[in-house]
Amino acid sequence: MRSRRTSGVLKLWAIGGLLALVDAIGCGGGSGSGGGASPTTPTPSGGTTITITSSGASPRELTVSPGSRVTFVNNDSRAHTMNSDPHPDHTDCPELNQVGFIQPGQSRQTGNLVETRTCGFHDHDRDSDRSLQGQIIIR
Numbered sequence: 329m330r331s332r333r334t335s336g337v338l339k340l341w342a343i344g345g346l347l348a349l350v351d352a353i354g355c356g357g358g359s360g361s362g363g364g365a366s367p368t369t370p371t372p373s374g375g376t377t378i379t380i381t382s383s384g385a386s387p388r389e390l391t392v393s394p395g396s397r398v399t400f401v402n403n404d405s406r407a408h409t410m411n412s413d414p415h416p417d418h419t420d421c422p423e424l425n426q427v428g429f430i431q432p433g434q435s436r437q438t439g440n441l442v443e444t445r446t447c448g449f450h451d452h453d454r455d456s457d458r459s460l461q462g463q464i465i466i467r
């Protein structure tokens with residue numbers, strides 16, 4: 329009676345130990361290729377957008393990490409033409425010139441901003457309007 333019960337418990341222990349071992353091996357292999365906290369954290373979607381309204385661009389200063397694209401959203405009732413500084417040559421950050429002409433209600437993206445630098449932008453059709461000027465800091 330006593331010995332039977334003991335051997336049953338021992339069997340359970342043995343099975344439990346084996347399962348734990350298999351589990352550990354399986355888990356170890358899986359987590360190697362898988363994830364957890366990866367070093368390439370995706371950029372928060374709210375952090376790379378500049379919105380244009382009748383009162384101008386907002387934010388007018390935006391910091392993004394290298395490799396980001398900034399989206400210009402035109403929520404104004406008139407069209408805007410966003411370009412890189414300096415006006416009228418637009419030579420500083422060619423990636424910004426990909427935005428260009430934006431119809432009301434449209435949004436357009438910059439190219440891939442890979443270089444750590446500061447890119448000034450302006451509305452080419454209203455180059456003296458300070459509310460439509462700003463800078464994107466890549467760092």
Ligand SMILES: [Cu+2]
Pocket residue numbers: 411414415416417418450451452453455
């Ligand atoms: Cu211009």
